[in-house]
Every structure is written in structure tokens, then in C-alpha cells.
Amino acid sequence: MDTRDRARRRRVAPVAALLAGALSASLVAGCARHGRDDDHRAPHHTRTPTAPTAPTGAGPPLAVKIDNAPAARPQTGLETADVVYAEQVEGGLSRLMAVYATRLPRTVGPVRSARESDLELLRQFRRPVLAFSGAQHALLPLIDRAPLRAEPPDEAPGAYHRDTGRAAPHNLYLRPAALLRTAPGTAALTTGFRYGPAPSGGTPAPSRTVRYPAARFTFTWSAARGSWRVTMDGTPAGTAPATVVVQHVRVRTSRYHDALGNHTPYTATVGSGRAEVLRDGRAFEAHWSRPTAAAGTAFTAPDGSRLDFAAGQVWVVFVPAG
Secondary structure (H helix, E strand, C coil), X not given: CCHHXXXXXXXXXXXXXXXXXXXXXXXXXXXXCCCCCCCCCCCCCCCCCCCCCCCCCCCCCEEEEECCCHHHCCCECHHHCCEEEEEECHHHCEEEEEEECCCCCXXXXXXXXXXXXXXHHHCCCCCCEEECCCCXXXXXXXXXXXXXXXXXXXXXXXXXXXXXXXXXXXXXXXXHHHCCCCCCCHHHCCCCCCECCCCCCCEEXXXXXXXXXXXXXXXXXXXXXXXXEEEECCEECCCCCCEEEEEEEEEEEEEEECCCCCEEEEEECCEEEEEEEEECCEEEEEEEEECCCCCCCEEECCCCCEXXXXXXXXXXXXXXXX
């Protein structure tokens, strides 16, 4: 190397180092995007990029955490969901998770935060898309490691908007088309539910009420519509499931809590237990079984035969086993 080459390299090296430092700073700044969880005031950090996986049949369903406080009603988009799960959260209140596979509504909400129980419940689907407002800081690493595609507002800001006619935190709404180009179809509903004619037996059930310490669901049969009218704390929900499942599960206290120090209940959906299946205006005693988190939930009659659901929307309300 001659004298001129050595001099040129001495001039280039500081510039290269400066550019490398600037690029590194830019990447760090890009990874510092934060959102806020409306319940816990904890940020959600940018998830670690993962290698794309090959498609395996149906695309992923969309799961949305939906507020169910009185100020959040009436909710938007519930009537389009294929499955709606109801669970107890802090303070004896309730929260909903709506799952969409056959149709995507224009708007869903209000969107609220995720819970630890959601990760186990969602394992039954193939890498579902989870829309939520945020989560407690300590829960974020579990969400990042879960086999799902987390899409809170800081990851997909263009998919969310605030309704200026409502007060925060009950005013965050999702545009599902910004996360999924099309609905994946029924093949994405790997719930384990089976559909078919009504079984024999059962008892007449004109209505059924499920109570949490600070929340109440009532399902009233409408023969004219062939579905159940839903009210939550007396407020009509604007949706009418064909089947309602009251699933008795183990509920324990988790290590997570809200901003007021109230510990979050953990609803265990893996295991087995008793259930009531409401369809066609009748109640059927059932047994539920979900052996692993990756499996769906099977429902059987007392004689061991398969218990089919009516075609249409399904509501599953988790209640503590007695």
C-alpha cells in the first residue's frame, strides 16, 4: 500500500465510524416506540422480529380484547364475531375477547388491555392476531414469546383511532382491515366446537343469568329470532348468539395486578369440568375437556356423546367452578 492509499484510508475511517454511530442511534430510537396500557399505565415495547413462517392452510383469526365497563357500552362490532369469550377481571368486573374468522367488521371496540389468561386461551388458534390496548409491564415478555402476532397501538398505530365522543380509556377503536386483508374463513376457528342438530333432552331455559361480583350477563331466548338476546348489567349488547356456553373453570389469583393493586384473576381454560350449553331455548348439561393449550375444547353430553352447537355465533362465559 502506497503513501496515498494510507492517507485516503485515514480520512475515510472517521467518516465511516460517524455513519455507523448515527445508524446505531437511529435503530435504538426506532426501537424505543412506546404505547400505554389504559389499565396499568405500562408501556408495550417493540417485539423482537421473527423469521416468517410458511403458511399452513387457513390464515390467522383476529382476537380483540373489548371493554365491558358501563362507560364502554354499547360496544361496536360484537355482532360480527364468531366467538365471544367473557372472563372476570380485577374488582369483579368483566372483559370480553371477540374472535373473528368469517367476517371482519369495519370497526371494533372499545379496545382494552390483555391478561395472562388470554395467552393460554389463544393457544388453540394458529398464530392468531391479538389486538389490545397494552398490558402490565411484567406481562409484556410473555406476550412477546407467545405464538401469536401482537398488534397493540404502538405496533400498528394506523389501525387504531380514538372516538372523540367518548371519554378515555373507553374510546379506543380498531379497524380490523388494517391488520388482516381478508377474513381467513371457518378453517381458522380451531376451537374444537362441533355444530349440528340439537340433541334430545335438555330442560326449557327461557333465560339464564351469570353473575360475577361486579358484573351480570343475562341471555334470553327469542324463538322468533332463533337466538339469545344478550344484556350486560341490564344493557342490551346488540348481538344474538345461537349458542351460549357457561363453562365452569378453575380461577386463581395471578401474580399480576392493576394500577390500584387489585390482583388479576387467572382463568384456566386447560383441563376439564362441568358446563351448561344453551341452544334452541333449552339448557343441556355437559362436560368440557381441553387436554392441552394447543387443543380446542370438546363438549360432551352426560352419556359421553358429542354435544353439538347451533350454527351461528357462540358466547362462552367462564365462571369459577364451585
